[in-house]
Each structure stands twice: as C-alpha cells, then as structure tokens.
Amino acid sequence: MKKSFLVLTVALAGAVAPLAVLAQDAPPGGAPAGGGGPRGGAGRMNPEERLKNMKETLGLNDDQVTKIKAIFEADAPKMKSLRDDTALSQEDRRAKLREIIEAQTKQINDVLTPDQQTKWKEEMEKRRANRGAGRAGGGAGAGGAAGGPAK
Numbered sequence: 498m499k500k501s502f503l504v505l506t507v508a509l510a511g512a513v514a515p516l517a518v519l520a521q522d523a524p525p526g527g528a529p530a531g532g533g534g535p536r537g538g539a540g541r542m543n544p545e546e547r548l549k550n551m552k553e554t555l556g557l558n559d560d561q562v563t564k565i566k567a568i569f570e571a572d573a574p575k576m577k578s579l580r581d582d583t584a585l586s587q588e589d590r591r592a593k594l595r596e597i598i599e600a601q602t603k604q605i606n607d608v609l610t611p612d613q614q615t616k617w618k619e620e621m622e623k624r625r626a627n628r629g630a631g632r633a634g635g636g637a638g639a640g641g642a643a644g645g646p647a648k
Contacts, residue, residue: 544569554620555613564608572601 542550548566551557557565575597579590606614 544573551617555609555616557613561608565605568601568604568608572597 544566548562548569551565552562576594579585579593579597582590585593605617609617
C-alpha cells in the first residue's frame with residue numbers, strides 16, 4: 498500500500514510540475530508570454546485591426562482599402578525600427594513617431610472623401626479623449642497610435 502501511494506505521489510508530482518513552470522512563464526492576466534496577440538501593446542491596434550475598423554467606420558471601398566493598406570505597410574518598418582532603437586530617449590522616440598503618424602495621416606486623408614475625412618477626424622478626437630481619460634484614471638487607455646487628427 499505504501500509503495501503504491503509513493504508511486505502515485507511521484508507520478509502526480511511529475512504531471513503537475515510542468516504546469517507550474519508554464520504558469521511562471523506567463524505574464525499576469527493570462528496573456529501569452531512575449532506580448533503576443535493581435536494588439537501592439539498598451540491597447541494599440543495593429544494595422545489589420547486599424548484597417549478593418551476604418552473600413553467599417555468610414556465605409557471604405559476596395560480601392561481605398563488597398564491604398565491605405567499600402568500606407569500602413571510602408572510605415573511599418575519605420576515604426577518597428579523606431580521601437581527597436583534603444584539609443585533614443587522616450588521623448589525623441591515620441592517626437593519621431595509623431596512625425597511618422599502626421600505624414601501617415603496626410604497620406605490617408607488624400608485617399609478619403611471629404612465626408613470620410615470629417616468622420617475620421619471625429620473618430621480620432623474621440624479616441625484621443627478616451628486615451629486621455631484612461632491616463633487620467635491610471636489605465637493604459639483604449640486608443641493608441643491609430644493615426645492622428647485630420648488636418
């Protein structure tokens with residue numbers, strides 16, 4: 498009896514130990530390790546989500562979707578290299594990111610109709626207000642760098 502109890506205990510410990518290791522590797526909140534998932538962190542939407550959101554919100558046609566996707570794809574390497582550049586201060590990184598987003602916003606505005614531009618500007622203002630409210634409340638906000646205001 499003691500021998501079978503010991504064997505059962507060792508087998509159970511061997512089965513549970515890998516689960517404990519996996520739990521230690523996962524960040525709090527159940528998110529996958531390594532910041533995986535479709536969002537870019539801090540609530541930012543990835544380009545596919547942004548495009549889908551714009552298509553639904555603004556009623557983009559297929560030609561507009563193609564052009565805006567190309568804009569996002571052209572800017573992706575710039576944004577990645579900026580995120581990966583550890584030599585820049587946070588302030589410098591933000592300033593350069595702002596430049597990229599402002600140029601991106603102008604390019605996207607050139608693709609949109611006047612009505613879509615107005616609606617997009619309103620959406621960006623809402624997002625900026627929500628993001629500010631999230632920061633004031635100590636949260637990460639819901640907006641992220643999803644473009645800038647239409648100018």
